[in-house]
Amino acid sequence: MSCPRCGFLYNCICDAEPQLSCKVRFILLTHPKELNKDTNTGDLMLRTLPNCQRYTWDRVNPPSALLEELRAANNQPWLLFPSDDQHPAAAYQPAEGKLPLFILLDATWQEARKMVRKSPWLSQLPHLSLTPTSMSAYQLRRNQQAGNLCTCEAGITLLNLLGESAQATQLSLYFQAFIDTFHADKSGHARQL
Incomplete structure (x- = not known):
């Protein structure tokens, strides 16, 4: 029987799962x-x-609860999304007295583009674009495009951008255990x- 938490049958990775204490709010x-999909890495962030x-x-x-938030x-x-001519990226600047709320599109890049195009409420949000410092380690799906990160890698990169490097490192180790085991x-x- 598969592990009810990590989903693996022969190689449970729950012992590699960190309990992070980051105060930053992420919405997938x-x-x-x-x-x-068992290849979805957003689950690693949720856990x-x-x-x-x-x-x-x-x-x-x-989702009405998300619209309220x-x-x-x-x-x-x-909105964590690559910039383009229609939606230029803004540099992240925390606003005094406000809690940052980062929305990550948990989808393939093709699906993510459609989500933004078909959701005016999403495209109106300020876009935050990341510049990865290394190639993606995610090779679990076909047709991966160079320079694109999976959901968990985007979360790790965002944690580093926010100065949460210790949290990013722990999440990165857990992500690598997932990739190495899959x-x-x-x-x-x-x-x-």
Whole structure:
């Protein structure tokens, strides 16, 4: 039987799971196609970051609780998304008296583009763009484009940007344990250490 927490059958990685204490709020806006994929790395953030929550994206019916959070006077929402001519990125500057709220699109890049294009309430948010300092270690899906990060890697990069380097390092180690274990577990054998 698979581990109910990490989902692996032969190589449970729960002992590698850190309990982070980061105060930054993350919201994973997850495309419905991602919810049950075992390759989804947003789950790693949900398990480890105390202020991380998930909403499911719906083109017709946006999550009302998320819309309320975006309108709340004490929140400073940011959409983590690459800039383009239509949506230039802004440099992150914390606003005094407001809590930063980072929305990460938990989807493939093709799905994420559609989510922004089909959701005017998303495209109106200030865009925060990341500049990765290394190549993605995520190789669990086909058609990966160079320079793109998976959801968890984007979270790690954002933590570093916010000066939470110790938290970023712990999450990175957990992510690497997931990547190192995935293929062995899915092929039905214990990972060789």
